[in-house]
Amino acid sequence: MKILLVCSAGMSTSMLVKKMRAAADEKNLVAEIEAVPESQLKNSLEGLDIVLIGPQVRYLEKKIREQVEPKGIKVDVIDSIAYGMIQGDKVLNQAIELLNK
16 A cells, blocks of 8 residues: 655654554554655655645645546545644554545
8 A cells, every 4th residue: 555645845744654654564554655745746646545635735635636536546634633643543544444445
């Protein structure tokens, strides 16, 4: 599973990526998880399964959906509480549920 977190600059999101990777390891789940600013999204679509949008850039959801959903990539906005508390396990679970829809 390849997950991309989209944010404005990537600072706080990089901490969430580390927590998500740790949660994936605990579940013995093979997951490639990265974070990029929205401006780099178009360069990061290869093999992507899921795009999770940081709550601070939720206004970009429509634009991102139009860009990636035609490629079969699933999109959601990260739960703002899980994001704010850097709960990697909860955000990973959000991604897994989205993938299984």
